[in-house]
Amino acid sequence: NPDVTPDAGGSTGGTEKGGTLTILNAASDINFDPAKSQNLAITTLGLVLRRLTTWEVQPGKAAQVVPDLATDTGKTTDGGKTWTFTLKDGLKYADGAAITAADVKYGIERSFAPELSGGLGYHKSLLVGGAEYKGPYSGADLASVETPDAKTIVFHLKTAYGDWPWIASMPAFTPVPKAKDDPKKYSQNPVASGPYQVESYQQGVSVKLSRNPNWDTTTDQVRTAGPDNIVFQLGQDTTVQSQRLIADSGDDRSAFGAGFVAPAQLAQIEQNASAKQRLVTSDAGALSYLAINTQRGPLKDVKVRQAIEYAVDKRAYQVASGGAIGGDLASTLITPGIAGRVDYNLYPADPSGDVAKAKQLLTEAGQSSLKLTLLSENDQPSLAKSQAIQQGLQRAGITVTIKPVDEEAWTAEVSGDKGDYDLTVASWQPDFPSANGNIQPLFASSEIGGGGYNSARYSQPEVDALIEQATAETDPAKAQALWAQADKRILQDAPVVPLTYTKNSFLHGSKVQNFFVPAFPAYPNYLKVSLKQG
Amino acid sequence: MSADTHLAPPAPSRPPSQARSTGARHLWRRLAADRWALAGAGGVAFFLVVAVAAPLLSAIAGQDPYTYDLDALSDSGTPKGFGGGISAEHWFGVEPMTGRDLFAIVVHGARTSILVGAGATAVSVLLGVVVGLTAGFYGGWYDRVVTRIIDVLLGFPYLIFVIALGAIVPTSLPKSLLLVGVLAVFGWPSIARVIRGQTLELKRRTFVLASTALGAGGWHVLVRQLLPNLTATIIVYSTIMIPSMIGAEAALSFLGVGVPPPTPAWGRSIGDAIGWVQTDPMFLVFPGGALFLATLAFNLLGDGLRDAFDPKTRGLRR
Amino acid sequence: MKLLRLVSGRLLSMIVTLLVISLITYVVFVLLPSDPAQLSCGRPCTPERLADARAFMGYDQPWVQQYLAFLGGIFTGRTFGSGAAAVHCAAPCFGYSFQLNESVTHLILERIPVTFSIAIGAAMLWLIIGVGTGVISAVRRGTAIDRAAMTFSTIGVSAPSYLVGLLGILLFGFTLDMVPVNGYVPLTEDPVGWLWHLVLPWCVLALISAAVYARLTRGQMLDVLGEDYIRTARAKGLRERRVVGRHALRNVLIPVVTVFGIDLGSLLGGAVITERVFSMPGLGALLLDAVGNVDLPLIIGVTLFSAFLIILANFLVDLVYSVLDPRVAR
Amino acid sequence: MTVSPTEPRLTKATRSPLLAVAGLAVKFEVDGDTHTAVRDASFALHRGQVLALVGESGSGKSVTAMAALGLLPATARVSGSITLAGTELIGAEPSLLRDVRGGQIGTIFQEPMTALNPVFTIGDQVAEAIRAHRPVTHSAANARVLELLATVGLDDPARVARSYPHELSGGQLQRAMIAMAISCDPLLLIADEPTTALDVTVQAGILDLLRDLRTRLDMAVLLITHDMGVVADVADDVVVLRDGQIVEQALAAQLFAAPRHEYTRALLHAVPTLPELRLDEPEPATPPAHEPRPLDNAAATTPVVLLRNVVVDYPGRRRGRPVRAVDDVSLHIDQGELVALVGESGSGKSTLGRALAGLVPVTAGTVTVAGIEVGNASRRELRAFRSQLGIVFQDPASSLNPRRTVGASIAEPLSLHTDLRGDAQRRRVDELLDAVELPSRLRDRHPYEMSGGQRQRVAIARAIALNPALLIADEPTSALDVSVQARILELLRSLQSQFGFSCLFISHDLAVVEQLADRVAVLHRGRVVEEGPANDVLRAPRHPYTSRLLAAAPVADPAQQALRRAAWRQLTSASS
Ligand SMILES: Nc1ncnc2c1ncn2[C@@H]1O[C@H](COP(=O)(O)OP(=O)(O)OP(=O)(O)O)[C@@H](O)[C@H]1O
Ligand SMILES: Nc1ncnc2c1ncn2[C@@H]1O[C@H](COP(=O)(O)OP(=O)(O)OP(=O)(O)O)[C@@H](O)[C@H]1O
Ligand SMILES: [Mg+2]
Ligand SMILES: [Mg+2]
Numbered sequence A: 001n002p003d004v005t006p007d008a009g010g011s012t013g014g015t016e017k018g019g020t021l022t023i024l025n026a027a028s029d030i031n032f033d034p035a036k037s038q039n040l041a042i043t044t045l046g047l048v049l050r051r052l053t054t055w056e057v058q059p060g061k062a063a064q065v066v067p068d069l070a071t072d073t074g075k076t077t078d079g080g081k082t083w084t085f086t087l088k089d090g091l092k093y094a095d096g097a098a099i100t101a102a103d104v105k106y107g108i109e110r111s112f113a114p115e116l117s118g119g120l121g122y123h124k125s126l127l128v129g130g131a132e133y134k135g136p137y138s139g140a141d142l143a144s145v146e147t148p149d150a151k152t153i154v155f156h157l158k159t160a161y162g163d164w165p166w167i168a169s170m171p172a173f174t175p176v177p178k179a180k181d182d183p184k185k186y187s188q189n190p191v192a193s194g195p196y197q198v199e200s201y202q203q204g205v206s207v208k209l210s211r212n213p214n215w216d217t218t219t220d221q222v223r224t225a226g227p228d229n230i231v232f233q234l235g236q237d238t239t240v241q242s243q244r245l246i247a248d249s250g251d252d253r254s255a256f257g258a259g260f261v262a263p264a265q266l267a268q269i270e271q272n273a274s275a276k277q278r279l280v281t282s283d284a285g286a287l288s289y290l291a292i293n294t295q296r297g298p299l300k301d302v303k304v305r306q307a308i309e310y311a312v313d314k315r316a317y318q319v320a321s322g323g324a325i326g327g328d329l330a331s332t333l334i335t336p337g338i339a340g341r342v343d344y345n346l347y348p349a350d351p352s353g354d355v356a357k358a359k360q361l362l363t364e365a366g367q368s369s370l371k372l373t374l375l376s377e378n379d380q381p382s383l384a385k386s387q388a389i390q391q392g393l394q395r396a397g398i399t400v401t402i403k404p405v406d407e408e409a410w411t412a413e414v415s416g417d418k419g420d421y422d423l424t425v426a427s428w429q430p431d432f433p434s435a436n437g438n439i440q441p442l443f444a445s446s447e448i449g450g451g452g453y454n455s456a457r458y459s460q461p462e463v464d465a466l467i468e469q470a471t472a473e474t475d476p477a478k479a480q481a482l483w484a485q486a487d488k489r490i491l492q493d494a495p496v497v498p499l500t501y502t503k504n505s506f507l508h509g510s511k512v513q514n515f516f517v518p519a520f521p522a523y524p525n526y527l528k529v530s531l532k533q534g
Numbered sequence B: 001m002s003a004d005t006h007l008a009p010p011a012p013s014r015p016p017s018q019a020r021s022t023g024a025r026h027l028w029r030r031l032a033a034d035r036w037a038l039a040g041a042g043g044v045a046f047f048l049v050v051a052v053a054a055p056l057l058s059a060i061a062g063q064d065p066y067t068y069d070l071d072a073l074s075d076s077g078t079p080k081g082f083g084g085g086i087s088a089e090h091w092f093g094v095e096p097m098t099g100r101d102l103f104a105i106v107v108h109g110a111r112t113s114i115l116v117g118a119g120a121t122a123v124s125v126l127l128g129v130v131v132g133l134t135a136g137f138y139g140g141w142y143d144r145v146v147t148r149i150i151d152v153l154l155g156f157p158y159l160i161f162v163i164a165l166g167a168i169v170p171t172s173l174p175k176s177l178l179l180v181g182v183l184a185v186f187g188w189p190s191i192a193r194v195i196r197g198q199t200l201e202l203k204r205r206t207f208v209l210a211s212t213a214l215g216a217g218g219w220h221v222l223v224r225q226l227l228p229n230l231t232a233t234i235i236v237y238s239t240i241m242i243p244s245m246i247g248a249e250a251a252l253s254f255l256g257v258g259v260p261p262p263t264p265a266w267g268r269s270i271g272d273a274i275g276w277v278q279t280d281p282m283f284l285v286f287p288g289g290a291l292f293l294a295t296l297a298f299n300l301l302g303d304g305l306r307d308a309f310d311p312k313t314r315g316l317r318r
Numbered sequence C: 001m002k003l004l005r006l007v008s009g010r011l012l013s014m015i016v017t018l019l020v021i022s023l024i025t026y027v028v029f030v031l032l033p034s035d036p037a038q039l040s041c042g043r044p045c046t047p048e049r050l051a052d053a054r055a056f057m058g059y060d061q062p063w064v065q066q067y068l069a070f071l072g073g074i075f076t077g078r079t080f081g082s083g084a085a086a087v088h089c090a091a092p093c094f095g096y097s098f099q100l101n102e103s104v105t106h107l108i109l110e111r112i113p114v115t116f117s118i119a120i121g122a123a124m125l126w127l128i129i130g131v132g133t134g135v136i137s138a139v140r141r142g143t144a145i146d147r148a149a150m151t152f153s154t155i156g157v158s159a160p161s162y163l164v165g166l167l168g169i170l171l172f173g174f175t176l177d178m179v180p181v182n183g184y185v186p187l188t189e190d191p192v193g194w195l196w197h198l199v200l201p202w203c204v205l206a207l208i209s210a211a212v213y214a215r216l217t218r219g220q221m222l223d224v225l226g227e228d229y230i231r232t233a234r235a236k237g238l239r240e241r242r243v244v245g246r247h248a249l250r251n252v253l254i255p256v257v258t259v260f261g262i263d264l265g266s267l268l269g270g271a272v273i274t275e276r277v278f279s280m281p282g283l284g285a286l287l288l289d290a291v292g293n294v295d296l297p298l299i300i301g302v303t304l305f306s307a308f309l310i311i312l313a314n315f316l317v318d319l320v321y322s323v324l325d326p327r328v329a330r
Numbered sequence D: 001m002t003v004s005p006t007e008p009r010l011t012k013a014t015r016s017p018l019l020a021v022a023g024l025a026v027k028f029e030v031d032g033d034t035h036t037a038v039r040d041a042s043f044a045l046h047r048g049q050v051l052a053l054v055g056e057s058g059s060g061k062s063v064t065a066m067a068a069l070g071l072l073p074a075t076a077r078v079s080g081s082i083t084l085a086g087t088e089l090i091g092a093e094p095s096l097l098r099d100v101r102g103g104q105i106g107t108i109f110q111e112p113m114t115a116l117n118p119v120f121t122i123g124d125q126v127a128e129a130i131r132a133h134r135p136v137t138h139s140a141a142n143a144r145v146l147e148l149l150a151t152v153g154l155d156d157p158a159r160v161a162r163s164y165p166h167e168l169s170g171g172q173l174q175r176a177m178i179a180m181a182i183s184c185d186p187l188l189l190i191a192d193e194p195t196t197a198l199d200v201t202v203q204a205g206i207l208d209l210l211r212d213l214r215t216r217l218d219m220a221v222l223l224i225t226h227d228m229g230v231v232a233d234v235a236d237d238v239v240v241l242r243d244g245q246i247v248e249q250a251l252a253a254q255l256f257a258a259p260r261h262e263y264t265r266a267l268l269h270a271v272p273t274l275p276e277l278r279l280d281e282p283e284p285a286t287p288p289a290h291e292p293r294p295l296d297n298a299a300a301t302t303p304v305v306l307l308r309n310v311v312v313d314y315p316g317r318r319r320g321r322p323v324r325a326v327d328d329v330s331l332h333i334d335q336g337e338l339v340a341l342v343g344e345s346g347s348g349k350s351t352l353g354r355a356l357a358g359l360v361p362v363t364a365g366t367v368t369v370a371g372i373e374v375g376n377a378s379r380r381e382l383r384a385f386r387s388q389l390g391i392v393f394q395d396p397a398s399s400l401n402p403r404r405t406v407g408a409s410i411a412e413p414l415s416l417h418t419d420l421r422g423d424a425q426r427r428r429v430d431e432l433l434d435a436v437e438l439p440s441r442l443r444d445r446h447p448y449e450m451s452g453g454q455r456q457r458v459a460i461a462r463a464i465a466l467n468p469a470l471l472i473a474d475e476p477t478s479a480l481d482v483s484v485q486a487r488i489l490e491l492l493r494s495l496q497s498q499f500g501f502s503c504l505f506i507s508h509d510l511a512v513v514e515q516l517a518d519r520v521a522v523l524h525r526g527r528v529v530e531e532g533p534a535n536d537v538l539r540a541p542r543h544p545y546t547s548r549l550l551a552a553a554p555v556a557d558p559a560q561q562a563l564r565r566a567a568w569r570q571l572t573s574a575s576s
């Protein structure tokens, strides 16, 4: 194929153009509405929709925030309270219309509409007036987003926020032309600004993307746009997916699975040389942890929680998540791959725990026969992990009852106000690669209940103050030091047991190239995948 | 002949003695003559013994179904060695990802599964037969109400109900009982419908009329006249139901109403093992084989019972 | 005339039954711990936004009111939200799925062909195979054929459908490469492809259910074959095939038809697991998604629809009954 | 064997026989025991000949016939030889048997009510028999069905063809069965008690039909019957069976004239006789006596049973009109009185009996039994009344639960209304079995394992178990040979004198009625056309139908029967 353009990064070889890439998806629906999407910058939506900034993710390198529609990643003049972005020249939608700053503003505004809730909404509480704003459909506009001219957009924040450039990479920062906005249909038929547009959308069956004729490669440094067409096959059973990819025949050679390969299949792939070659495992990324409900009975006692830190059998947990390929043992809250992480271990023990120590701590706390409930999601992998925890604690005389509930109920319990559980196993991948994303959502007291993810229901004024201070810090180095300090401080209270830094494995067909999975985010970078031609 | 001496008025009653024993003995003799049925009965007895003696059996093997043995696993969580880790220590090998002893799991699983499978089946069949019989026999508004209830239950989003239930019931409730209850509630309508349909036909037979004409009350007619003619349906239906109840037990376990892990249950083991069917087939073979054999045993026994109850096959050798 | 009265009577009670089912579903849903508003609140979620989302979807109302609104919508249609983003759902409106941005009626109608293709084909197949096996087993009772068929059906009875589906895919889809592994092709677009994609799901469903029917048929058949009228049929010099296939089978079918009605009815409401394994976008898959997304309108819609089918099937069974068995006819 | 080789034979005997039975033995396995039903039976049947197989109930008549067709249940072991026109039938190929059955041998089964498939119409089932052996079109078959049904004397062939078995009376079913059996003009007709459910007028017609078929088609008939009158009427040869063994084999005329075996003599002796028939014109009909008889000795007892203007309609199927089975009947039965109900087949006798027991709802009128109005009785009243009621259904086979032993069936009323249990109950059951001439070893059998007559006696035993105050007996002796019948009748009589029960006795056997009944009511097309003391009605019938009925009754004497036949012919032609 003559149409080979050398890739800027170069580390994964050139990008061949052409072919139809198939992405196998377990979900039965893809929501292309930027206001409602929680997509990462480098996955599905990134193929169709551009934002102010985006992520440059390369194998072996930490994720970087880079300009997308904007010429840079935003400028601030007042220490992070006001951010200004300028759009590049010659940007067009698929229909040929020009992309304007007003469209970006409109896109942000509509993300405030209750009709379109559901997306990533970090900006909603940061922007001035955001808390009260109810979207553009009632006629009002959001004054804190200014568009002095067609190319410039200015954000006024309530407080200084150093990670705003990351926020600007979220789906809500996609331009939406007001004239084309039909909130009912936008999720299936968005106005494309990226290299692909939605050609056909069949709910539950497939989504076909084809090239956007008006996308200009020169304005875009992150998307390589290799395949001519991309087809998402929806509602695919994960086991069948894996088998198709292992078999690697026909069109499946140009396919990859969007979901993790399950441990059972990992073992199978181990034994299959061809498939093993096509398995891509991320570096250790998201944190999986055991949350201890700090507001419940004996668990209020820090000694008891520390006993649990020692009693947990991390090795069994690791095996339950697929062994070494499933993740590395964890001891900190900030995950590898996040700038400023400091490695330490407050509760040093053998990988399978220190039962004697745990028992001793329990005796000190006066707890001889502890009975706890562990809330677990009811899918097989989650239950396997929960059982590994249960088994570990049992050794120290802690009787754990597993309460399996479905995923939605789990979310509701964990992020709801009641908090009717003692323990739960969770895993957290921040929405943007900053220690802030590691710590704040999980440990700030403001995140207890009401939809927040502080599943340990941990409330420590000292930590809250640290978080506030670190969030406002615009100097990356200083901020990172503060986050590392918070990390350690939190673990002293033992609200969670860090279990593993998980690794996600993905399988792709033999024709798929430039397929890699970084530590953050531990997902394949859709934007650079291409197909071998000929 | 002299009728008057023979036909004295009924003598005063005597306490009931072994009146029914001959019937039972006949049944048993016929059953014993059928070697397939005997095999089935043997199988059922075997599994019952296994279920009762599970702790003993696993103790003999020196194992229990809860202890992890990570040393028996390779780094990726698959059992080391041949046939899913079969060894002198682990007779059936070990469970992938945990290293728990599969023999102990299967043996202990028999408790849950047979209790739940047979229990839920028994309750649903009992309920279904009683409701179906009475509805078909009495008809009228009662039948209409019952039919509607059956329709509601059959058309009911059982999945959602169970999810809700799983979240509502306190963890302290004995889960096996809950499970039996849930399975029975959703299991009886179909058998009730079948029985009702057959009752509608049977109740118009002359022998039922004859019994009514003798002054038999509804209950007597139901139990003594109709029920014996429904045994084939009931037995066949029950034996089919047991394995599906064990399967449903697995599904419900996932939804949070089943016996929570790590309590072993065949249904859940089979569910877990499906994903491993290519990597560690023995993980499926042992619990799956146990379920198959138990099902086979119940079915053979069922077929045998069916035949033993069927007077027309008396004396037939097989 | 009589039939008309029968049908209209049943229709009325059918509506009542559906109302009861929808009501219970609503109540159960209220008990459900998951919060649909929370799911569509986004991340991070603040209490205010949660309240907004809840209000938009109408979940802030007491459930009785929600239920009444739902009932009203069936006759008058409904409008959600207001202004430019308002969503209108025309009568008869069985709700609107906020997750999928589509009216429930539309979603269900779209999925019907898939599920019906699976269900009807499979049902035909299993009825034929199951009843056939049962009949042969009964006629050849005690022989090796009987034993083999019954042992085989034990496998069918005790195997989970997911397992059978998966093994089917592995064997016929990959190892033998005979049929496509998954997906659905509309009949109208490509009849051959349609057939080809459905063969495996049909077989899987058929294998499992046929086993049940085989056992049921065998049991009934053994009963019926001992009746006097079978002797009469033989005395007429009828071929054994006709004696069994007509005189006996007709009497055997009565209970079988009942079970068939129930099974077909619930299968038409969605073959959840099979649709999942074979990635068929049918009603079962839709219901599974709806449950996963706590999408109440969709749950109610699909539930009501499949309940309707089950009740309809039961009604038809009752009609077939009176045709099959004149003694039961009223 | 009592048959000597030098037995005189008909001239036809020189031809080779159509059906030859030699050394036939049939054994049944019952719960591991072996029971011999037929042993070493040999006889031959030629074309155009009617061979009557007579004998005690349970002596193996039906079993012998079924053996020829290969239709015995799987528990039976058959040995010996049965040849049809030289072809061996025992152990024959299925295809051969299939040809033989229906095509060469037509069969009338003993119990028509269970022998027809409940889910197909009569028309269907008869047409099927035709189409199994004749390549005819549907419509041709259907036309032939109507013709056949008319031939067997059914009034409304179209309705019968459309009906399902449960919608017909016993006699109608039996005739449908006969129509089916003769539909393919078989070489041999096996007729197992073909007229048990038929009133004598119809019976006479059927016997005529058989004779006609014999002469026209040179058909052979193996006639199994307990009615010596019928034997006298049509049989050429007679084989007498007892306890599975042939005790005598003779020409009919010979047999009646000079029975050789002691059992045969006893059999003939037991035949009840009718009074001499007065062949003069019936007296001018006076309206039937509806008003109750003046009571003898002022025992101002109200009648036990009082029917007032009873109408019973059966709802029609789908679009059809309802069938009026009983039309404005008023009748009473006094304490200790035995009222016989006679009448044409399908005239509503059984329906009336059922209405009396409250088993079919009456459309109009009232049924009062022992002061209780059956239609409005509460459940408790109904139960109380039924504990005083014994009922024998017309069709014993279907009135016994196939899944229960006959012992259990007989014990049922005992369990229901007495507190007799266990051994005492079993003893009582044995007594009852003995009373109806059944050995007590049959107690643990199922109805299926018994002969027709045995089942009927079980039904009788059940009905009298409680010494009921009212007995409804619907053709209770139809399947019994005369010797057993005589004993059953005697039993009834002695019970009645002992306990004084009232009885509605439905029968087509006028001789029996004559013996037993105090009063007779004649039912015709649902209406009582004549009613009065038995002696009056049977000796001096006032209604032409009654006269015809009397004339049609066969007597067990070939010579006399020939006379009667002629008289009957004359009567029927006169009235038509
Ligand atoms: N269930 C039914 N539905 C419709 N018609 C019926 C039904 N049962 C009986 N009949 C009809 O009612 C009439 C009277 O029947 P019934 O059985 O009382 O006659 P019967 O006098 O007992 O005759 P038989 O001597 O032949 O037994 C017959 O014409 C019969 O066809
Ligand atoms: N299936 C069977 N199993 C066991 N015994 C049977 C079976 N069928 C018939 N018998 C017995 O065989 C004997 C002959 O029965 P068969 O039916 O031939 O009598 P029958 O002469 O026709 O009497 P009836 O005049 O009462 O009909 C009876 O004693 C009966 O109990
Ligand atoms: Mg007989
Ligand atoms: Mg009658």
Ligand code: NI
Pocket: B001, B002, B003, B006
């Ligand atoms: Ni005596």
